[in-house]
Amino acid sequence: xxxxxxxxxxxxxxxxxxxxxxxxxxxxxxxxxxxxxxxxxxxxxxxxxxxxxxxxxxxxxxxxxxxxxxxxxxxxxxxxxxxxxxxxxxxxxxxxxxxxxxxxxxxxxxxxxxxxxxxxxxxxxxxxxxxxxxxxxxxxxxxxxxxxxxxxxxxxxxxxxxxxxxxxxxxxxxxxxxxxxxxxxxxxxxxxxxxxxxxxxxxxxxxxxxxxxxxxxxxxxxxxxxxxxxxxxxxxxxxxxxxxxxxxxxxxxxxxxxxxxxxxxxxxxxxxxxxxxxxxxxxxxxxxxxxxxxxxxxxxxxxxxxxxxxxxxxxxxxxxxxxxxxxxxxxxxxxxxxxxxxxxxxxxxxxxxxxxxxxxxxxxxxxxxxxxxxxx
Amino acid sequence: xxxxxxxxxxxxxxxxxxxxxxxxxxxxxxxxxxxxxxxxxxxxxxxxxxxxxxxxxxxxxxxxxxxxxxxxxxxxxxxxxxxxxxxxxxxxxxxxxxxxxxxxxxxxxxxxxxxxxxxxxxxxxxxxxxxxxxxxxxxxxxxxxxxxxxxxxxxxxxxxxxxxxxxxxxxxxxxxxxxxxxxxxxxxxxxxxxxxxxxxxxxxxxxxxxxxxxxxxxxxxxxxxxxxxxxxxxxxxxxxxxxxxxxxxxxxxxxxxxxxxxxxxxxxxxxxxxxxxxxxxxxxxxxxxxxxxxxxxxxxxxxxxxxxxxxxxxxxxxxxxxxxxxxxxxxxxxxxxxxxxxxxxxxxxxxxxxx
Numbered sequence: 108x109x110x111x112x113x114x115x116x117x118x119x120x121x122x123x124x125x126x127x128x129x130x131x132x133x134x135x136x137x138x139x140x141x142x143x144x145x146x147x148x149x150x151x152x153x154x155x156x157x158x159x160x161x162x163x164x165x166x167x168x169x170x171x172x173x174x175x176x177x178x179x180x181x182x183x184x185x186x187x188x189x190x191x192x193x194x195x196x197x198x199x200x201x202x203x204x205x206x207x208x209x210x211x212x213x214x215x216x217x218x219x220x221x222x223x224x225x226x227x228x229x230x231x232x233x234x235x236x237x238x239x240x241x242x243x244x245x246x247x248x249x250x251x252x253x254x255x256x257x258x259x260x261x262x263x264x265x266x267x268x269x270x271x272x273x274x275x276x277x278x279x280x281x282x283x284x285x286x287x288x289x290x291x292x293x294x295x296x297x298x299x300x301x302x303x304x305x306x307x308x309x310x311x312x313x314x315x316x317x318x319x320x321x322x323x324x325x326x327x328x329x330x331x332x333x334x335x336x337x338x339x340x341x342x343x344x345x346x347x348x349x350x351x352x353x354x355x356x357x358x359x360x361x362x363x364x365x366x367x368x369x370x371x372x373x374x375x376x377x378x379x380x381x382x383x384x385x386x387x388x389x390x391x392x393x394x395x396x397x398x399x400x401x402x403x404x405x406x407x408x409x410x411x412x413x414x415x416x417x418x419x420x421x422x423x424x425x426x427x428x429x430x431x432x433x434x435x436x437x438x439x440x441x442x443x444x445x446x447x448x449x450x451x452x453x454x455x456x457x458x459x460x461x462x463x464x465x466x467x468x469x470x471x472x473x474x475x476x477x478x479x480x481x482x483x
Numbered sequence: 484x485x486x487x488x489x490x491x492x493x494x495x496x497x498x499x500x501x502x503x504x505x506x507x508x509x510x511x512x513x514x515x516x517x518x519x520x521x522x523x524x525x526x527x528x529x530x531x532x533x534x535x536x537x538x539x540x541x542x543x544x545x546x547x548x549x550x551x552x553x554x555x556x557x558x559x560x561x562x563x564x565x566x567x568x569x570x571x572x573x574x575x576x577x578x579x580x581x582x583x584x585x586x587x588x589x590x591x592x593x594x595x596x597x598x599x600x601x602x603x604x605x606x607x608x609x610x611x612x613x614x615x616x617x618x619x620x621x622x623x624x625x626x627x628x629x630x631x632x633x634x635x636x637x638x639x640x641x642x643x644x645x646x647x648x649x650x651x652x653x654x655x656x657x658x659x660x661x662x663x664x665x666x667x668x669x670x671x672x673x674x675x676x677x678x679x680x681x682x683x684x685x686x687x688x689x690x691x692x693x694x695x696x697x698x699x700x701x702x703x704x705x706x707x708x709x710x711x712x713x714x715x716x717x718x719x720x721x722x723x724x725x726x727x728x729x730x731x732x733x734x735x736x737x738x739x740x741x742x743x744x745x746x747x748x749x750x751x752x753x754x755x756x757x758x759x760x761x762x763x764x765x766x767x768x769x770x771x772x773x774x775x776x777x778x779x780x781x782x783x784x785x786x787x788x789x790x791x792x793x794x795x796x797x798x799x800x801x802x803x804x805x806x807x808x809x810x811x812x813x814x815x816x817x818x819x820x821x822x823x824x825x826x827x828x829x830x831x832x833x834x835x836x837x838x
Contacts, residue, residue: 108757115819117747152836158822203834204763216831229689229762229835335820451830463836472824 114334147305148175148463170435171465185210258372313368390429508633538627553588568697588650679769700773712790715783744804763836
């Protein structure tokens with residue numbers, strides 16, 4: 108595949124790995140680990156799918172960040188989804204991987220099995236098309252994700268507004284990554300030396316919003332693409348900054364993410380959403396200004412206003428240590444319940460939920476030997 | 484000389500309506516008309532013609548072909564019923580044949596039952612029955628008995644088909660999932676993931692324009708050619724639901740061996756790869772309906788590959804991996820990048836990723 112295979116080349120990967128090794132050895136501190144957090148779940152997925160960690164020197168430890176929107180969805184919000192989906196006459200539409208996320212009572216998949224009309228869509232526009240095709244039904248779209256998916260939901264609402272479609276609403280759970288990175292950096296036990304920045308979020312928001320990470324927190328960040336060579340090159344760029352004592356925001360993914368972001372997408376976001384005072388994250392708790400809701404001008408498209416939803420806060424199971432894993436304090440397999448009461452079949456914690464979650468990825472893709480060896 | 488059998492002549496019923504109703508499941512004349520006009524007319528063969536409640540098969544003929552019977556059953560539900568490269572009828576026939584073939588059996592007879600939703604068009608049923616008859620004829624098997632039921636609207640999705648198959652395993656053929664040994668090679672007979680991708684694309688929910696065709700095909704001739712040339716074949720499995728990832732896991736567990744496959748060697752059509760990239764699906768888990776996994780003793784690896792490649796259904800055959808002593812029960816993939824990852828069984832169905 109053009110523009111894809113080039114970024115998965117075995118020989119180039121080996122050459123990059125050699126350069127990374129050399130650079131890592133030349134950074135002072137001997138064998139003290141260098142902790143690099145990849146913020147985005149897409150990176151986590153790619154790192155495991157291609158076995159990238161195996162190519163890295165032992166000194167480099169990747170910390171798998173909070174950027175998997177499906178994972179960080181709190182249980183209470185899933186319960187709200189189920190409650191809406193179970194209303195009579197509702198067609199509840201969602202991205203595929205949100206189907207299996209457990210609520211406190213059931214997942215959307217279980218709700219569907221019990222008779223709720225839950226449908227998988229690939230784009231919010233597909234949900235709007237359903238609303239057009241079924242004027243006698245209420246179509247609700249489950250708006251989920253970071254700035255990557257936020258504009259598509261906003262543009263769909265603007266389109267519904269233009270067409271005056273009144274049987275379409277959005278259950279808005281869009282979240283924003285910057286306050287969460289800040290919250291992680293502010294926590295006292297954080298162990299992160301540098302970041303790989305989320306490529307597709309950056310495609311929308313540009314690079315300026317990350318400036319505080321370099322300026323205030325003195326951590327380098329490289330906006331990274333998602334193919335394995337992108338990830339390797341970004342790690343090399345981060346190490347180069349560390350070696351040279353720089354803390355800058357650099358962009359490895361310039362072929363997709365422009366420095367200024369996407370103006371049209373940003374305009375749509377600004378027009379449709381406003382920041383919530385706070386939003387609950389699974390595994391991390393409540394974080395100020397980390398979620399968005401629809402502006403009052405678009406209230407008629409807001410499922411939260413149209414439906415009575417339970418809006419209950421459900422605490423994460425006590426044994427879960429997702430927060431520690433997200434901050435890099437623990438490795439997934441060091442969590443008390445990893446692989447025992449928390450597995451992909453029965454996820455107790457956020458990070459076991461989606462294939463982009465760090466724990467699910469470890470469980471799925473890394474060998475038993477690696478796991479037990481690392482644990483011992 | 485034996486005497487000539489004179490079979491009772493039966494006047495076939497004729498359907499007068501365009502749509503199936505509950506009356507066609509009622510056991511009366513309407514049902515006879517449906518069975519005669521749609522199914523018997525299409526499956527027409529001498530074993531079916533007497534219309535007894537059971538097919539009667541000649542033991543002597545079966546015993547001459549081998550020393551064991553192979554018997555299997557398959558339930559086929561698919562949406563849409565017609566898709567590029569096949570339909571539910573072809574799928575039922577080929578799927579059942581393939582379940583026999585990977586046991587080394589020569590498939591001979593099929594039994595088919597259709598569960599029909601009230602309101603289904605007779606024309607649709609005719610097409611499916613003709614497709615079944617055509618597929619069976621091409622494969623040299625006979626549909627010798629069957630059943631139909633009509634259920635109220637909503638009790639099934641248009642049409643479900645179950646098929647059972649009977650075959651004979653020739654003397655000496657021993658294929659077992661627990662027979663894989665370290666050092667054996669792993670082969671596939673062609674491009675992976677096409678049926679799964681074709682069905683997902685044909686549903687139209689993903690609004691992706693593509694022309695991926697299902698690989699639905701009967702594999703028994705390919706298997707016969709393979710076994711004739713490569714006696715060191717230890718195990719065959721058709722890689723249907725769950726894809727080759729699932730089949731390899733089953734073999735690794737049954738044989739208590741590790742299996743390592745090489746991502747770079749897994750043959751895939753460009754369109755299928757692209758389809759999976761866009762939706763965030765892993766093609767190793769996509770269903771195939773004309774693909775098998777073969778575990779072959781190392782000394783017969785080349786012979787097996789040559790035999791597969793010499794057949795039209797194996798032209799793209801490849802060695803994709805090998806059986807190892809490491810991590811018994813696990814399948815590991817050497818990635819394109821040169822790293823490794825576990826290829827585990829799926830938890831549930833694959834779901835498209837958000838971004």
